[in-house]
Amino acid sequence: MAMLSFTALLLLSFPFILDTAFSKTTVKTLPGYNGDLPFALETGYIGVGETDEVQLFYYFVESQRTPSQDPLMLWLTGGPGCSSLLSLFYETGPITFVYDGYNGSLPSIRLNPYTWTKSLSIIYVDAPVGTGFSYSKTQAGYPTGDIMSAKFSYQFLKKWMANHPEYRYNQLYVGGDSYSGITVPLVVQHILDGNMDGLYPRMNMKGYVLGNPKTDTFLDDNSRVSFANRLTLIPDELYLTANKSCNGDFVTEQTDNEKCVAAMQTIEELIRDINLQAVTEPYCSLTSPEPSEAIAEWERRRSLSEKSRDLLLSHKMDEAYWCRNYRHVLAGVWANDKTVQAALNVREGTIGLWKMCNGSLSYTENYLSVVNYHTNFSKSSELRALIYSGDHDMSIPHLATRTWIQSLNMTLMDSWRAWFVHAQVAGVRCQWMKKVRYDKFAPFWDLYFEVPVGNTVFND
Template identity: 30%
Template sequence: MKIAFLLSIHFSLLIFVHCYGGNGYDPLENVLRIQRSKRSVHDPIKNKELNTEYSYPPVYVGPQDGLKDFDKISSLPGQPTGTDFDQYSGYVTVDPHHGRALFYYLTESPFNSSTNPLVLWLNGGPGCSSFGNGAMMELGPFRVNADNVTLSHNKYAWNNVANVLFLESPAGVGFSYSNTSSDYETGDIQTAQDSYTFLVNWLERFPEYKSRDFYITGESYAGHYIPQLAQLIVQNNKITNQTVINLKGIALGNAYVDSETENTGMYDYFWSHAIISDEIHEGIISNCNFSEAGTITEACEDYLSQAKAARSNIYFYDIYAPLCSSSSNSTPSISEFDPCTGNYIDSYLNIAAVQQALHAKPVYWESCNDFIGKHWQDMPFTVLPVIQDLMASGINVWIYSGDTDGRVPVTTSRYSIDKLETSVEKPWYPWMHEDEVGGYVVGYQNLTFVTIRGAGHFVPSYQPARALAFFSSFLEGKLP
């Protein structure tokens, strides 16, 4: 009965899902629009939810004996020959009473897996899959081919230098689920708590990683997930009777961290990249107050609508990339990334044999769950105070940005860093990769900012070699 109930709920939720970054689909904007409508009256108390210390009861820890061996993947359907690393996937229960369990995928390093660090990757949305989008489209060891059934090696996979753990969070995203339907109406606080509970239990299942250096990285709305989870880890590490997680650093990619700078940075980017006119840009500047105390007037809404119309149907997650269409293969792309990749992943992950090999419950998988975003409960206006706390605590904080992303563009990241009011230690300079400029970097006090040249929102998809070079520098704690 429980399984039937679970599947019916999960399927009913996923019918509202779309492909992350698909033509015209923008899950982050959908959520932010709903949140703006809720914020009709300024409430200074509401934003303190995630700026104060967490106060949670003892973390649930379930039995993990034998589950690691069960989770080992013998082989994925269509996997290329010569695969020389171990893979694991399965579920970790985070709430046994509600029947809430999160799905993970671990890809270990082909070399030095016993000493390489552990890295947690989180996609955003909120409501989008870290496995389908992160692992299969961006930085994982495989890419799905255009035939929808076979895989090819990604030679720039991040497991070349780290053991990478992909987490589908919160419940209702990807293969993660709950037996309690109300769990799908969640938010930032519950997501951080569940992710922490997942880590504590996962480390019991994989105890060899308990003392390993640990890093968290991800992109987009993970700009909320990552700092909040990191803050929870730092605070709970002070409790001597709980698992100490050896967190060393976080890296936020094209990350949504502050509502004001997200809006001002995005529309400034549109104007500076000839997407909107001078008149529309001036209208937004004159009529829109994106601060927490500001209200969105009818005049502002009109100019925002004009900006969206002017943008037209460009793929603004990578403004110079072609759209997925019947002519995509003949359309040149700066990054040489196939814009139809999301469709291949969708088909592949809905093959019954693939879900069985992943130890996943049989569901209709899609990359994003609109229900999650539409019913998001708590979202602070900014997480910059959390990032400041992490910087002060000694955690290595990096912010990186693909410079052709229009969704959370490089201007947004720079405006957010300005709000952090940290001093420059190493002035802006170009970093090199394979005798070309890979991007630009600034070293601040307790913060590093890196751009990846020619990359859109999904940095490892568009510039895989430069992304791996930047990521390796991050792990080494050295400026690129």
């Protein structure tokens, strides 16, 4: 019988200059960083689709320990439509921006002492098409969705592995967060199917990693009310009334159920100004000062720099109303700089204004739930799985994540216990077993949607 080890932690058309299926560049230095990079960084494009019309951009950071032996991970940032630069700079990568003292110029870069790449090689890919620096050579290539995104991500990985044969035998993991909770299992299934069918290159697939993962639309959304009640954002009496009147369904509109409608209206009034991704932090309507693409280049850069400086300085002036996402504006300044794009070997003229998250994707959500994929993995695959969540995230509450994990019908092997960082309790964990398959679960405390951003293990 195969074994599953399952760990969960709570916590427009453009001109084109190049037309290649694969290209890569070794990046020795980056604008904003003083000196040569102390780690191996590669960027490039890989063409996917029948005619390679979709060009997916990636950043590859080699493990800083023993890359020939260390695991390899394909990382898909959520959204859908958020650039992998978000994960590279703000979550798990070896570099991050210097926020203190920012004056509106090109942001400075420092090393992240808690990078995952100390012992893990990571391919950060801008997917789906239209994300980050990824683009399509034709307008017809831009519409996408869960099915197409997963298919192209698998095609990307196959071509990347074929062009990096030295990594063919490394243990392979696929990771992602947020909306990638939908696409990662689909990619994993593609890999397993490809191996089963004898497709080249065969991949040494070992598992997957998901952070605050969207998994089941109804379950994720429906659990917000229960989560709000547990945090005393809504009183017990109101929760009990809503639960009874709405029959436990807080998502489906029940216009003919007056008691349910009344209760839900009150609940919505109580939580509408809550920061769903970090319930203890200020509600922020602005996440990135992105000016119109129609303005002149110099005006665009000045606008980005000035707004970024003002937002970051607001931390000093009024800390009570400062938002963590204000730090994301530095990515817009940095990634839109021409010297940066030249260093990364971004193909000139392929995108307009770079955005951290592209909210204008033509994207179809093909799947409402992928729980069945996790169920199948637990029955027949030699896979390990790590699922982590922040306990302050109400956008995808850990209650929903725990519910679908428990639906896998595993036996509790190791009950809840604390785990520590720097001698301090960082959360709790437990472990399940199903026959000879294992499943673990453990929470990060006092953390929110982007767990690595708020955890001192990853960012000091």
